[in-house]
Amino acid sequence: MLEIHGRAVKYGDDVNTDVIIPGKYLTSTDPKELAEHAMEGLDPSFTEKVKDMNIIVAGRNFGCGSSREQAPLALKYSGVKCILAENFARIFFRNAINISLPVLESKGISENVDERDELRVNLSAGVVENLSKKEVLQVTPLPDFLLEILDQGLIEYVKHRRTS
């Protein structure tokens, strides 16, 4: 979980939750069903692309809009391993951590990564290695308590805190 390896699929600024998963599909609570429609509003070929490009690299304000946890769920179950963006909308950011989908604020990532670049991400160190370009980007790592929630998922984290 703390180290992720994959290829980049790139998107721009302000990718909103309505294009990640449109409202009409939210009557389902099944993550696999949601995943079939991931990014439908923005990129109809996403579910194909993510098969070999499973690290999303995006610009500013990724996940803006609604509080729907179905958005990070749809991405996670479609095969996304990690999202690197200049910054994230705050509810999306918290939701992603809570369901164990790694997200890392990575200033400068859009300029330094091209689609299909091979990346290795170390979440606890805040290091993004671009293996294709042989470059290293150092970003601020997540604080320890968020790494812990990310690692366990909020459900297990809460269970554990209540029983310990």
Place this chain on the structure above:
Amino acid sequence: MNIIEKILAKASGKKVVHPGEIVEAEIDKAMANDITAPLAVLSFKRMDGKNVWDKEKVILVIDHIAPASSEQSAKMHKLMRDFVEEQSIKYFYDVGRGGVCHQVMVEKHVEPGDVIVGADSHTTTYGALGAFSTGIGSTEMASVWLTGKLWFKIPEAINIIFNGEMTKSVYPKDLILYTIGQLGADGAIYKGVKFSGDTIRNMGVEGRLTLCNMVVEMGGKNGIIEPDEKVYNYLNKQAKDDLRDDEDSEYDKTFEYDASKLEPMVACPSTVDNVKSVSEVEGVKIDQALIGSCTNGRLSDLRIAAEILKNRKVKKGVRALVIPASQDVFKAALNEHLMEIFIDAGVMICNPNCGPCYGGHLGLLAEGEVCISSSNRNFVGRMGSPKADIYLASPATVATSAITGKITQPA
């Protein structure tokens, strides 16, 4: 400390807090709706949750697809009703009992100084009444149901000051659209957003709700306005005198605007920060006009629309929809005979709920269609077809445009 820091310090048992600090705050009220509560119920069970921490502080509302429009949405509602029954939740607003969740919260639950979380992004609305309120996701809501607490990072805050008198055709919606256009969709990301200045002081409480409602459209964590006599009168409550900024309180940035210079504004497809003055896009033909939502579906909004539509007709070929934000708003509008005006004008009145704003049902758009709406989001696919266009504007601009059949500046 500023008002946001004061509320969060008190809720987390601290004398002083600083931006960037992580605190664990006691939650006063936790609201979820029919899109977010079902997932929260599933997470609550997976956490081995037996009982919610306080059955009077958990508030559940069916509003996004109300009444159920499909077997699938009926299933989601049933899951909520079963949970309400099992947990003896005191405040549950079923079909016909409440309306749009944020309006129900404002009418029945919000108090100045509260810390409120809602599993809906427009929970920022309640800051207009002096509460700290923000949106969270479903699993986080389940953890709140279980523990009554949640972690927050104390936000840096920005102060948006409006001075001057708004001209006749300019409304609070125009002010917030203008602000979002100036700051951008991420202009207030992670930040607390305070509104102040004499325009805000002179503004009615419902207009202030519209401002705070939309701070999330520029990334804001919460919106807030220091509660004054108008707020306490609106709520019929005693004033709390500690809900003000200290004199030495700090803001990360301050933006100052002259409200008297503003024109009616419109957010053009397909981002909320794509804001122009109505005069720049006047003449764009519309197929649908929507007045409703947690942003602009309140009584004052319906009064404005009715005044414009009185003795007029909606243009042939245009569908106009009015969706009162709650049962109480609906009833008040009936008492004031506003509904007669709408019916005579050829408007379809729908039952209180989110309607097409969220894209669930009731007035979705086909490819190539254009809607002008008093709601809050114009994203691709938000209201049906990804190839439909949504323009966001004030209820006055929407009502005026419904009559002419094209985007038109109100008189």
